[in-house]
Amino acid sequence: MARMATTRRVAVSTAGAWLAGFLIFFPILWMILASFKTELEAFAIPPSFLFFHWTLENYATVQERSDYLHHALNSIIIAGGSTLIALLIAVPAAWSMAFSPTKRTKDILLWMLSTKMMPPVGVLVPIYLIFKTVGLLDSRIGLVFILCLGNLPIVIWMLFTYFKEIPRDILEAARMDGATIGRELVYVLTPMAIPGLASTLLLNLILAWNEAFWTLNLSTSEAAPLTVFIASYSSPEGLFWAKLSAASTLAIAPILVLGWFSQKQLVRGLTFGAVK
Amino acid sequence: MKKVLGAVCGVSALLFSVPSMAETTLTIATVNNSDMIRMQGLTSEFTAKNPDITVKWVTLEENVLRQRVTTDIATKGGQFDVLTIGTYEVPIWAKKGWLVPLANLGADYDVADLLPKIKDAVSVDGKLYAAPFYGESSMVMYRTDLFEKAGLKMPESPTWDFVIDAAKKVTDKDAGIYGICLRGKAGWGENMAFLTAMSNSYGARWFDEKWEPQFNSPEWKKTLTTYVDLMKQAGPPGASSNGFNENLALFNAGKCAMWIDATVAASMVTNPKDSKVADKVGFALAPNTGLGKNANWLWAWSLAIPAGSKKSDAAEKFIAWATSKDYTKLVASKEGWSNVPPGTRTSLYQNPEYLKVAPFAKPTLASIDAADPNHPTVKPVPYVGVQYAAIPEFQGIGTQVGQQFSAALSGSTTVDAALSAAQSTTEREMKRAGYIK
Numbered sequence: 001m002a003r004m005a006t007t008r009r010v011a012v013s014t015a016g017a018w019l020a021g022f023l024i025f026f027p028i029l030w031m032i033l034a035s036f037k038t039e040l041e042a043f044a045i046p047p048s049f050l051f052f053h054w055t056l057e058n059y060a061t062v063q064e065r066s067d068y069l070h071h072a073l074n075s076i077i078i079a080g081g082s083t084l085i086a087l088l089i090a091v092p093a094a095w096s097m098a099f100s101p102t103k104r105t106k107d108i109l110l111w112m113l114s115t116k117m118m119p120p121v122g123v124l125v126p127i128y129l130i131f132k133t134v135g136l137l138d139s140r141i142g143l144v145f146i147l148c149l150g151n152l153p154i155v156i157w158m159l160f161t162y163f164k165e166i167p168r169d170i171l172e173a174a175r176m177d178g179a180t181i182g183r184e185l186v187y188v189l190t191p192m193a194i195p196g197l198a199s200t201l202l203l204n205l206i207l208a209w210n211e212a213f214w215t216l217n218l219s220t221s222e223a224a225p226l227t228v229f230i231a232s233y234s235s236p237e238g239l240f241w242a243k244l245s246a247a248s249t250l251a252i253a254p255i256l257v258l259g260w261f262s263q264k265q266l267v268r269g270l271t272f273g274a275v276k
Numbered sequence: 277m278k279k280v281l282g283a284v285c286g287v288s289a290l291l292f293s294v295p296s297m298a299e300t301t302l303t304i305a306t307v308n309n310s311d312m313i314r315m316q317g318l319t320s321e322f323t324a325k326n327p328d329i330t331v332k333w334v335t336l337e338e339n340v341l342r343q344r345v346t347t348d349i350a351t352k353g354g355q356f357d358v359l360t361i362g363t364y365e366v367p368i369w370a371k372k373g374w375l376v377p378l379a380n381l382g383a384d385y386d387v388a389d390l391l392p393k394i395k396d397a398v399s400v401d402g403k404l405y406a407a408p409f410y411g412e413s414s415m416v417m418y419r420t421d422l423f424e425k426a427g428l429k430m431p432e433s434p435t436w437d438f439v440i441d442a443a444k445k446v447t448d449k450d451a452g453i454y455g456i457c458l459r460g461k462a463g464w465g466e467n468m469a470f471l472t473a474m475s476n477s478y479g480a481r482w483f484d485e486k487w488e489p490q491f492n493s494p495e496w497k498k499t500l501t502t503y504v505d506l507m508k509q510a511g512p513p514g515a516s517s518n519g520f521n522e523n524l525a526l527f528n529a530g531k532c533a534m535w536i537d538a539t540v541a542a543s544m545v546t547n548p549k550d551s552k553v554a555d556k557v558g559f560a561l562a563p564n565t566g567l568g569k570n571a572n573w574l575w576a577w578s579l580a581i582p583a584g585s586k587k588s589d590a591a592e593k594f595i596a597w598a599t600s601k602d603y604t605k606l607v608a609s610k611e612g613w614s615n616v617p618p619g620t621r622t623s624l625y626q627n628p629e630y631l632k633v634a635p636f637a638k639p640t641l642a643s644i645d646a647a648d649p650n651h652p653t654v655k656p657v658p659y660v661g662v663q664y665a666a667i668p669e670f671q672g673i674g675t676q677v678g679q680q681f682s683a684a685l686s687g688s689t690t691v692d693a694a695l696s697a698a699q700s701t702t703e704r705e706m707k708r709a710g711y712i713k
Binding site: 039040043044045065124125128129132137138216217220221224228231232233234235236237238239240 | 303307308310313316332333334335343344347353354356465520521522524526541544550552
């Protein structure tokens with residue numbers, strides 16, 4: 001009897017989990033389906049779920065009209081570059097705050113977070129003027145720089161919480177054995193914090209990949225990443241959902257694949273330290 | 277330290293994009309409408325004639341484009357050489373000194389051939405500040421088969437009474453046929469474009485001569501009550517989220533007996549590739565109430581040069597090419613006459629080949645001629661613009677008012693409450709902007 005109840009409970013929770021997963025995934029699935037429809041079918045009421053005339057026409061149009069590889073390469077450089085630089089700055093910062101906190105550490109952490117509380121559009125004009133003056137408009141390095149700055153508070157906060165979970169005694173033991181700060185960081189701290197580092201890296205990569213305010217406003221054509229590519233498929237006068245869906249599917253494909261392969265690290269990293 | 281500096285310089289060199297200096301590169305900002313996409317596809321024809329010029333396209337969503345281009349112009353960023361803007365922006369931006377007047381379009385450009393109403397809309401003090409790429413008004417598109425079945429005959433210039441009566445007669449909700457499809461999605465360029473034009477035909481106006489908002493007038497009440505009642509009885513479900521594209525899809529799927537919207541839609545609803553009702557569509561002028569104004573608007577997507585561009589000569593060359601008579605001929609030879617950009621030149625409406633393939637040509641021209649941005653309303657107004665008031669504050673106010681009216685349509689507020697909210701919002705914003713005390 002007890003076993004039956006357990007089996008039933010497992011079945012119910014499995015079904016529940018699948019249902020929740022399906023609901024969350026549904027908008028993306030719908031977008032992928034719409035990308036294979038004709039414009040008229042993508043708009044049809046009632047909508048057809050699977051039984052429609054499947055077509056690759058939208059992908060062909062998108063391929064013909066836009067330089068997908070150019071935009072994808074820009075996205076990779078901008079998201080990857082900003083993530084790596086952010087990590088390079090954040091690891092030592094988080095290390096010092098976690099292991100040698102001062103009276104002001106808490107204030108500094110809160111101050112950093114407070115920079116995320118201002119809507120970016122509030123500083124659009126000043127940033128635009130600075131970028132214009134130093135010649136960074138429509139340049140990849142400018143976007144790497146701005147996205148790195150934008151995500152830095154989150155990266156430092158995440159790493160800080162992971163580092164705090166690591167017992168100080170281990171670092172002290174390393175120091176007793178004569179390790180320098182550099183060696184301590186590279187050989188002792190980093191290996192222990194790998195799940196945390198990996199999930200921070202991935203999260204930051206996704207945030208930078210999806211960032212659509214600065215990338216749309218500070219790029220024109222040379223440095224334009226996939227967000228600009230997607231924005232070019234919305235039309236004020238003309239049907240566009242199917243083509244927009246095809247462009248969006250192409251834009252999220254790389255990050256979807258990356259997320260799929262690294263989900264183990266991602267989940268482990270996000271729950272790291274949840275249970276002591 | 278030196279190594280680090282070197283590495284940083286190396287990475288910077290890789291990341292910086294170095295444009296080639298030998299030729300002029302034009303960056304053109306535009307929206308994703310089919311006529312613009314066609315122009316993009318024909319770029320090579322222009323560069324073949326002008327080998328020293330290369331063209332880069334930046335296509336963006338309309339509102340993103342507006343924000344992007346405004347930031348760039350206001351800061352003199354110089355990122356764009358040619359902009360695609362509407363008739364709303366041209367007078368405002370020209371007065372601010374943001375646009376370069378187009379004085380060198382060439383001897384064979386034939387400015388006099390531009391449709392007078394469209395030319396006026398993109399000129400300030402007699403100077404052309406943008407060249408119209410395609411122009412539009414709005415008109416009634418209706419299903420000839422459904423009208424015949426119901427024994428109705430659409431006049432060339434119908435009254436609102438006729439349209440309302442016909443919409444109720446042909447509605448067959450069980451069969452999924454709705455008498456009329458109108459815009460309901462909130463936005464100054466969405467439902468407010470239609471409703472402002474409709475209000476003109478009912479004798480209403482946004483502001484009186486002293487810039488006092490007029491939403492408390494009986495004319496506005498009549499407009500909004502008629503609209504909401506008509507849509508409740510004869511409109512499709514969920515109309516408060518329908519814009520141009522949603523209605524286009526409904527009409528093309530055969531769900532609407534009438535649709536009042538942009539004349540540029542005519543070539544889309546009569547294109548058998550996209551429309552199930554392509555051979556059953558008739559056209560008429562937008563309705564009136566006998567007060568002398570029809571419920572039609574005027575708009576032209578136009579090409580302009582921002583004051584910050586350092587390549588205005590090359591930019592003007594491109595604009596002259598893209599809005600010329602020869603460009604029309606080029607499109608006709610590659611894609612057929614029905615695909616040429618409409619609504620800008622008189623000569624197009626005298627071309628027998630165009631008239632043969634475009635049954636909507638005459639009503640389009642008549643609609644454009646019937647719109648007057650300088651005298652848009654029955655009573656006098658201090659602003660220019662048919663379906664908008666060409667002041668910078670209008671975008672914000674128009675969208676807020678649009679949200680109220682969209683709510684009235686969905687039933688979440690009443691017509692009276694929506695009008696009084698619109699009145700107080702507009703009063704507040706106009707006071708803040710210093711138009712009224």
